[in-house]
Amino acid sequence: MLPQQRLKIESILADAAAALIAASGLEAPPAAPAISLDRPKVAAHGDAASNLAMQLAKPLKMNPRELAQKLADALRNDPRATGLIDSIEIAGPGFINLRLALAAKQTVVASILSAGADFGHAPADAPHAGQRVMIEFVSANPTGPLHVGHARQAALGDALAKLLETQRWDVHREFYYNDAGVQIGNLAASVLARGQGHKPGDAAWPAGTYNGEYIADIAADYLAGATVAAKDGAPVKATGNLDDVEAIRRFAVAYLRHEQDLDLQAFGVQFDCYYLESSLYDEGRVADTVERLIKAGKTYELDGALWLRTTEDGDDKDRVMRKSDGTFTYFVPDVAYHLSKWERGFTKAINIQGTDHHGTIARVRAGLQGVGLGIPKGYPDYVLHKMVTVMRNGQEVKISKRAGSYVTLRDLIVWSGGGSTAQDDAAGAIDSPEIIQRGRDAVRFFLISRKADTEFVFDVDLALKQSDENPVYYVQYAHARISSILNTWVAEHGGDLARLPGLGAGDLAPLDSERAQALLARLAEYPDMLAHAADELGPHAVAFYLRDLAGEFHSFYTADRVLVDDAALRTARIALLAATRQVLANGLATIGVSAPQKM
Numbered sequence: 001m002l003p004q005q006r007l008k009i010e011s012i013l014a015d016a017a018a019a020l021i022a023a024s025g026l027e028a029p030p031a032a033p034a035i036s037l038d039r040p041k042v043a044a045h046g047d048a049a050s051n052l053a054m055q056l057a058k059p060l061k062m063n064p065r066e067l068a069q070k071l072a073d074a075l076r077n078d079p080r081a082t083g084l085i086d087s088i089e090i091a092g093p094g095f096i097n098l099r100l101a102l103a104a105k106q107t108v109v110a111s112i113l114s115a116g117a118d119f120g121h122a123p124a125d126a127p128h129a130g131q132r133v134m135i136e137f138v139s140a141n142p143t144g145p146l147h148v149g150h151a152r153q154a155a156l157g158d159a160l161a162k163l164l165e166t167q168r169w170d171v172h173r174e175f176y177y178n179d180a181g182v183q184i185g186n187l188a189a190s191v192l193a194r195g196q197g198h199k200p201g202d203a204a205w206p207a208g209t210y211n212g213e214y215i216a217d218i219a220a221d222y223l224a225g226a227t228v229a230a231k232d233g234a235p236v237k238a239t240g241n242l243d244d245v246e247a248i249r250r251f252a253v254a255y256l257r258h259e260q261d262l263d264l265q266a267f268g269v270q271f272d273c274y275y276l277e278s279s280l281y282d283e284g285r286v287a288d289t290v291e292r293l294i295k296a297g298k299t300y301e302l303d304g305a306l307w308l309r310t311t312e313d314g315d316d317k318d319r320v321m322r323k324s325d326g327t328f329t330y331f332v333p334d335v336a337y338h339l340s341k342w343e344r345g346f347t348k349a350i351n352i353q354g355t356d357h358h359g360t361i362a363r364v365r366a367g368l369q370g371v372g373l374g375i376p377k378g379y380p381d382y383v384l385h386k387m388v389t390v391m392r393n394g395q396e397v398k399i400s401k402r403a404g405s406y407v408t409l410r411d412l413i414v415w416s417g418g419g420s421t422a423q424d425d426a427a428g429a430i431d432s433p434e435i436i437q438r439g440r441d442a443v444r445f446f447l448i449s450r451k452a453d454t455e456f457v458f459d460v461d462l463a464l465k466q467s468d469e470n471p472v473y474y475v476q477y478a479h480a481r482i483s484s485i486l487n488t489w490v491a492e493h494g495g496d497l498a499r500l501p502g503l504g505a506g507d508l509a510p511l512d513s514e515r516a517q518a519l520l521a522r523l524a525e526y527p528d529m530l531a532h533a534a535d536e537l538g539p540h541a542v543a544f545y546l547r548d549l550a551g552e553f554h555s556f557y558t559a560d561r562v563l564v565d566d567a568a569l570r571t572a573r574i575a576l577l578a579a580t581r582q583v584l585a586n587g588l589a590t591i592g593v594s595a596p597q598k599m
Helices: 003-023 052-060 064-077 102-118 148-166 182-195 213-223 245-266 277-282 285-295 331-343 355-370 409-416 433-447 460-464 471-493 497-505 514-524 526-535 540-559 567-590
Strands: 048-050 085-091 095-100 132-136 170-177 273-276 299-302 305-308 319-322 348-354 381-385 388-392 395-397 456-459
Touching: 003 048, 003 052, 003 064, 003 526, 052 064, 052 095, 064 085, 064 095, 085 102, 095 102, 102 497, 102 514, 102 567, 132 148, 148 170, 148 348, 148 381, 148 388, 148 409, 148 433, 148 526, 148 567, 182 213, 182 245, 213 245, 245 409, 273 277, 277 285, 277 331, 285 299, 285 305, 285 319, 285 331, 285 355, 305 355, 319 331, 331 348, 331 355, 348 355, 355 381, 388 460, 409 433, 409 460, 433 456, 433 460, 433 471, 456 460, 471 497, 471 540, 471 567, 497 567, 514 526, 514 540, 514 567, 526 540, 526 567, 540 567
Parallel strands: 132 170, 132 348, 170 273, 348 381, 388 456
Antiparallel strands: 048 095, 085 095, 299 305, 305 319, 388 395
C-alpha cells in the first residue's frame, strides 16, 4: 500500500489503542505502543497485518483476540477508513489482517503518473530534508588504475548517494586522494626506473615498486615532456629531467589522477570534491589534530613514540600516532581528515571502503572523540564491502594486462559491454559509446545486487547474456517491452503518449485480475522500499525490488492482454503499464542504470 494509506490506517489504530487504554481504568495505564503495519508473508492473508492486539493484551489484561476484535471494529467504523479497507480478519492469537479495497489499490497508478520521476521520493517536509551528509567513496591511491574493488565502491557510493537524495538529504560526494606517504615515493621510484630503461625483473629494478605496464606509459610521457590536465588546478607539464624526483612525483600523480578521472567518467560517477591528503599537512591540520589530542590528555609517550589512548573508546589496544623517527602513522591524517568533515558541517558522514579498513574504524573514532568537539561516538558511519572475483570465459581473471596485478574498472566495463580492452583490440573498441553504456549498466547493476558485506562473483559471461538469467537485461527489457507496447498503442489504437499522465484519473476499475492486483501491490511498495533502503544504507534493495517488479510485469503481460478491443479495459491496462514503466525508470535511475526504449 502507499505510504499515505499506511499512515492513515496506523493513525486510526493508534487512536483506537489510546481509547482502549483510557477506558481500561488501570491505575498505571501502559504507554501506547508504536504502531506499524507489516506485509503478510503469505499473500492470501491480506495486504497488511498488525500485531497491536498482542502488544496491548498483557498490559491491559485482556484476551488478545477480543482486543483485536475491538480494534477491528474501530477500523471499520472510522470514517477515515471509508473506501480504504475492504475486509478485516482476526487470525491466530490476535493478528489483525487487512485487505485494501480494490479502488484504493488502484490509486497508485494516478499517484505514479502524476508524480512522474519524483514518485517514491520523500515529501518536502521529510525528517532529513535539507540535512547535509557526506559520502566518501573510491578514494583510491593515485598509484595505479582503478580496480574492481574501486568499481564496487563507485557503484555502491553513487547508488547510495542517489538513494539518500530521494529521501531529501543534501548529499555531498567526496573522493579522498592519498597523495602523500610511502606509496607515492614508490610510484616516483617506479617511473624513474622505467625512465632509466629498467623493467620489472631486472637486477636494477627497485624493490617494493609498481610493475604494471602503465608505469612505462607514464615514464614515456614524462620523457616526452607531455602535459596532463589537472582536475583541480593548472595542468602539469613533464620536465623530462630524471634527476628531479619531485617533478617525477608530481607528474606521475597528476597522470594517474587524470586516468582515474577518465575511468570514473566512463562509469558515470561524479564527485563534488577531491580532497588531497597532502593538504592536511600543507595546512597544518595533522599537526593541529595531534596537538589537540595531547592537550586533551588522550596521549602518552612510550619508547620514544606518541601513543593515542584508543582503548578508552573500544579499541583492543592503544595505537602509535607518532613513531620514534618523528613520522606519523597512517591513521593520524585519517583523524585529521574526518575532523575536517565535521568542521565543514557534515554532521553525518558515510565512508564506503573495503573490509580491510575494518581495523581503522575504532582508532579513527577514538581520535575524533578525543578532540572534545561533541562528535557522536558512531561518527562516521561505514559501509564495508568484500572482494569481487571476476569470471570470464568460465575462468577466474586475476590480472589486467595494463595493471599487471589486478582487473581494472575499465576492463570490467568494456568486457561487460561486449567489447575488448585496448590491449586486446588496437582498433579501439573501448571508445564505442554503446559498449561503454552497456558495460556501465551491467557493472553498476551487478555490483549493487548483493549486500556490500557479501563476497561477489562477477560473471562477465552472464552480463553479456540477453535472457532472464541476466538481471540487468531482465529489468531493462521490461522497460523496453512496455515502451514498445505503448508505441503500438499509439500506432494501432490512436493513443497519445502526451495523455499518459492523465490516464490515472480515468476509470481503473477494470484492473481487477489477480495479476493486475499483484502488479499494483508491487508498485505501491516502491516508496517504502526506498525509505527503508536509505535507512539501512543498502542500495542492493533497489536492485532486488526492480527484479521483482519486472517479474510481476512479465507475469501480468503473459496473463492479461493489453491491446484488447474493449476500449475501457485497454485504456486501464495502458495506464497500469505506463505507471510500471515510470517506476522501472525511477528505480534504474536511482542506481545509475539507463532505461532503454528498445533492446
